[in-house]
Each structure stands twice: as structure tokens, then as C-alpha cells.
Amino acid sequence: MKKWNTELSNTKLWIFDADDTLWESGLFFRRAEEDFTSLMHSLGFDPKELVNEIHRRDIERLSVTGYGARPYMATLRLILEEKSEHLTPYMVDSLDYISNCLLHHPMVLLPGVLDSLIKLFNAGKRMIVYTMGEEDHQMDKFNRSGISEYFEHCTVVPMKTEETMKRLLSSAGVSPEEACMIGNSPRSDINPAIGCGVNALYVKRPFTWQAEQIEFVEPGLVATVAGLPDILPLAGLS
Ligand SMILES: [Mg+2]
Incomplete structure (x- = not known):
């Protein structure tokens, strides 16, 4: 079985899911x-x-x-x-x-998100938001979140697949092993990333929609974190 790559400090692009990874949804x-x-x-x-x-x-x-x-x-x-x-x-x-x-629900960031993003941003890490749903609704939440300034941009797709992930990497100009996907959905965040050779961090959350809860394609390649603060040491920060 393939093993998870614990060396993420050389990651060039940090890709964050939004709903239930950055904020409550x-x-x-x-x-x-x-x-x-x-x-x-x-x-x-x-x-x-x-x-x-x-x-x-x-x-x-x-x-x-x-x-x-x-x-x-x-x-x-x-x-x-x-x-x-x-x-x-x-x-x-x-x-x-x-x-x-x-x-129009209020934007409530998850614990530790703001502090972690500021530290990653100040350390010069490249970060983007990659979310799925309706473009206007997702962008409205991104713009209301108060954290948009820390990201290069926000990409919205109707559904996350390996194809949409490959397009994202190509437009960002990074290879799969240089990217890390962080998200709460095995179906939409983790499996497509693993399928493309992108490192994946699974954020375990209590309110993940049941359709998103499926088995990991390669459990040995997935690391589970409780929240964004756990990413800092993996990114070479404290
Ligand atoms: Mg999510």
C-alpha cells in the first residue's frame, strides 16, 4: 500500500475547500x-x-x-x-x-481558521479556495467571510472531480506533488485529489452531509486533522 507523504513543508500550493473546512455550512x-x-x-x-x-x-x-x-x-x-x-x-x-x-446565513469561521490562515499567509504560502456549488452563492460567502485577502482566488465548480482538480493545478502552474488539498469531504475533496497524485488532508467534521461520506480510495495516503491549526506544523510552521 502507498504511504502518506509526511513532508509537506515544500508544498507550493495549498488548496482549501470552503464549506465546513473554513466556515460553518x-x-x-x-x-x-x-x-x-x-x-x-x-x-x-x-x-x-x-x-x-x-x-x-x-x-x-x-x-x-x-x-x-x-x-x-x-x-x-x-x-x-x-x-x-x-x-x-x-x-x-x-x-x-x-x-x-x-x-444568507452568517459567516462563522471554524475554530483556529483565522489565526492559521494569517500565519500561513505571513509565511508566504500560496493559498486558494476551491469550492463547489452555485457560483454566485459561493462567491457571496467567500466575499463575506472576511478572509478573502489571504487567498490568491476562489474557484467555484458545480462538482469536484479529478478533471476539475487537474484544470486547477494547470491554471496555477503546479504539479500534483507540489499541491496539498485540505477538505472535509471524502467524496469531493480527498478522493479526487488522491486520484490526481495531490497530497490530501482530511478535516473531520461532525456535520458532513451524508452523500459526501464515502470510503477513501487510498486510506494510506490520507492524513486526518482536527482543524486548520494542525496544518501549521505540517507546513513547517508552529
Ligand atoms: Mg466542504
Whole structure:
């Protein structure tokens, strides 16, 4: 089995996932889900059955709509429409409110992110954000995050694959072994990086969406960290 490369101090490009790696995201999806099931409970539906249905439909629609808060809300709206004879103003207003809260949620950085980025930046490390979802929504969050100045740029793709990773490396002018991907999703961050020969650091988070939780393609090549501060010693900093 191939072994993980513990020597990352010569890494030329640090590639950060955004949602649930730099800032809270799954937490707000969870809140939207809880608000929606409460709404449905008020209309007489069983919340437990609904949660199962939401998760099932969410995975089903993924290959059609791609990732994002709006496609997620579209799934919730469809469930409401299917279960109701007609939508009352109460239902429409409640759904709009849940949608607004999700799309415009406050930007909450994860513990240690700000301090770690400042140290990496001051040490002259090249850093970019690489995220998936809808371009305008992801860029809005990036611009509101208060940490955009530490990154060269933010790249948004509809879905992360080995192909999109290769394009990213090519446009940055680095070879795979000179790059390190940091992210919380085995499916979207870690496996495509490993598949391209990029070093990968897995940030283990409590609220990772179930569709993203799959097996690592090469477990021996993945190092798990609790958060961004753990990266500093690997980058030759303290
Ligand atoms: Mg993520």
C-alpha cells in the first residue's frame, strides 16, 4: 500500500475547500431541515418520516441539479407541494423565510481558521479556495467571510472531480506533488485529489452531509486533522 507523504513543508500550493473546512455550512443546512420538518409537523406530517424522505430525495436529485443551497431548497419546496392540496400564504412565507436564512446565513469561521490562515499567509504560502456549488452563492460567502485577502482566488465548480482538480493545478502552474488539498469531504475533496497524485488532508467534521461520506480510495495516503491549526506544523510552521 502507498504511504502518506509526511513532508509537506515544500508544498507550493495549498488548496482549501470552503464549506465546513473554513466556515460553518452543514450546520445551516441542518437548521433549514429542522425548520422545514417543524413547519411540516405543524401541518400534520410526521417529522421522522420526512427526514428520511428529505435525505433520500436530496441524494436522488444530486446528479440532476448538482450541489447548492437553492437546489436543496427546491427539493424541500417540491416535497411541500406534493403533500399539500394547495400552498397557503403561511406555507409560502415559511418556506421563503427558511430559504433566506440558508442563502444568507452568517459567516462563522471554524475554530483556529483565522489565526492559521494569517500565519500561513505571513509565511508566504500560496493559498486558494476551491469550492463547489452555485457560483454566485459561493462567491457571496467567500466575499463575506472576511478572509478573502489571504487567498490568491476562489474557484467555484458545480462538482469536484479529478478533471476539475487537474484544470486547477494547470491554471496555477503546479504539479500534483507540489499541491496539498485540505477538505472535509471524502467524496469531493480527498478522493479526487488522491486520484490526481495531490497530497490530501482530511478535516473531520461532525456535520458532513451524508452523500459526501464515502470510503477513501487510498486510506494510506490520507492524513486526518482536527482543524486548520494542525496544518501549521505540517507546513513547517508552529
Ligand atoms: Mg466542504
